[in-house]
Amino acid sequence: EAGVAQSPRYKIIEKRQSVAFWCNPISGHATLYWYQQILGQGPKLLIQFQNNGVVDDSQLPKDRFSAERLKGVDSTLKIQPAKLEDSAVYLCASSLEILSVTFFGQGTRLTVV
Amino acid sequence: AQSVTQLDSQVPVFEEAPVELRCNYSSSVSVYLFWYVQYPNQGLQLLLKYLSGSTLVKGINGFEAEFNKSQTSFHLRKPSVHISDTAEYFCAVTVIQGAQKLVFGQGTRLTINP
16 A cells, blocks of 8 residues: 655755645545654654544644645645744654554655755 | 653664663553654654553564553563664654544664674
């Protein structure tokens, strides 16, 4: 079965610019997650969707980060404007339902200069 | 809220030696526990999970972990490592009831030397 697809793999932007990441989960997976992994740290959950709805976005910096899940399938994560501390790998993951086995994409490595 | 502490940030071992990666968690309620592996430039892959039942859990690639409720630990072990086991290993926890989300530890970088 196809895995979780993410694009782009790498992105370099200047601070105060905007950036968007795209994720296509495994077909049929109702739950979709976005994680932020800063170098040397474990992944931190930014937002969790169940179908179209947001289950948890308590750690999403809502003044600059936004995310949506179109028709309960693909998702985009946007940062506007970016800060230097946003440099990280952004991981998308999906599961059939909350807390069944979670599959991760390869991530998007963002560098803000 | 739950939290995870991985006690070693880096673990170097020689090939064919045994290894143990330590993980302790904190939670006021019952939890599920996971170990994930991240190879260079790749996403996370599930190694094994503890949901219930036997406290000794076997996973892929010869890894196993033991859940110890009294010590709130979930240490990962392998009796004989290979060069290909070089990777970052993450312990993660989620509560069974309520808002379920994976909370990860800081990671342990396992380096296998020939």
